[in-house]
Amino acid sequence: MQQTKNISKITVLGAGAWGTAVAIALADRHDVLLWGRNPEQMAETAAARENLHYLPGFALPASLRVGADLEAALAHVIDAHEDEAPLLILACPVAGLRPLLQQLKGRAIPNVVWLCKGFEAGTGLLPHQVVLEILGETVPGAALSGPSFAQEVARALPCALSVASTSGALRERVVAAAHGNNLRVYACDDIVGVEVGGAVKNVMAIATGAADGLGLGLNARAALITRGLAEITRLGVTLGAQPGTFMGLSGMGDLILTCTGDLSRNRRVGLALAQGKQLDTIVAELGHVAEGVPCAKSVRALAQRLGVDMPITDAVAAVLFEGVAATEMAQQLLARDPRDEVA
Structure with a gap:
């Protein structure tokens, strides 16, 4: 798999501990915007340059932008050129996946990569099934999963993850963007297995x-x-x-x-x-x-x-x-x- 060194435009939707850690890890190599739904919390995070509520003690890179404007966060990737390899990363819990996807429905989303792990309460659906139900088959999707504590990723300690998708092109894009420094990313086409695990x-x-x-x-x-x-x-x-x-x-x-x-x-x-x-x-x-x-x-x-x-x-x-x-x-x-x- 040939990797590119191009800078990607990446939006992370969800400013909890794991979303913040992923944004920190990617911001030193890419143009990253971190979005959270709570305006007060995001204003506090922007002022302190630290997520005091969910990931205290870890400074945000100077290049990492944060905010609560969903339209601006989505425009960051929707308006990106293809050679900027845009990625939309969903960093919400499983319970918040469907409501977040509902806000994306009908938009020109280039792709979605989700970090949540679990089955949806009530339906028993895995995340990829929820994504398919809301966004359909036209938006490529991938699960990024594996043994990873947010605090260690934010500290730039070594970590290995799996990206699972039926789209080979999206797997390559995620690997190209995330693999490097202390992050290793392995590609997999078994999205059911990765999500069940x-x-x-x-x-x-x-x-x-x-x-x-x-x-x-x-x-x-x-x-x-x-x-x-x-x-x-x-x-x-x-x-x-x-x-x-x-x-x-x-x-x-x-x-x-x-x-x-x-x-x-x-x-x-x-x-x-x-x-x-x-x-x-x-x-x-x-x-x-x-x-x-x-x-x-x-x-x-x-x-x-x-x-x-x-x-x-x-x-x-x-x-x-x-x-x-x-x-x-x-x-x-x-x-x-x-x-x-x-x-």
Whole structure:
């Protein structure tokens, strides 16, 4: 794959921690505009040259423009010439994807790249299915996913990601724009596998955090991660994914990071559940979205509908939504009948 060194025009829609980190990482090489929907927050960010609410402690590059004017943010890429390789990056949570796409519908969007991970609540759709439903087939789309904490990307620490799309041209464009310095980007055509891995690993991180919080040990942690990968693969293959995708960055890589890294919000949810805290309290204390919480409900419903065995997901959903204690969750998983490992 031949890479270009041309400067791209990039708009990042969504000024949370991850959107801000991606904008910081790309701004030293490209013409980047970061948009947020809250005018007061964006004015504060512009004045401080730092996202004090979602990513404090990381200075914004001087070249990075920030603002709350959606029309200006979209014009930055819509009005760009093709040789400026425009990219529109959506950095919202899954819950905000459909409302944001509705604002893009009918516009001359060159392409969309989304960073969100999860299933849409209510519909059970993956992000690429939501994009297709709203924007249709005329707008090329890609998922950018993988093991990545916003704070480390903002610090320019090494990170590897996968870009998945059915459009080879868009995959090449994202790689050309994002690959470099401490970011490595690998191309993949299995968008279902990449999205399923990125979504369900958050549920497994809640389970692993709960196990660690209960003091069940490193052996239990390794078992949960491994059997969690088996669950993710079963669901993904049923949905049409390629099995090998789950051994890559957006499968095993993201799973390991989210289950073991102290910066993982979903892991912290599990740790708090082990302390007996109520879900409302946990979410309020986080102050950020923990995608594994709504995802657990969506994945359990989808797995039941498809007849896919996902005992860890079932156990996490029972703790989150049915008042089952984390200790009981662990006991239920340990009491399961034996089975062949590859089944």
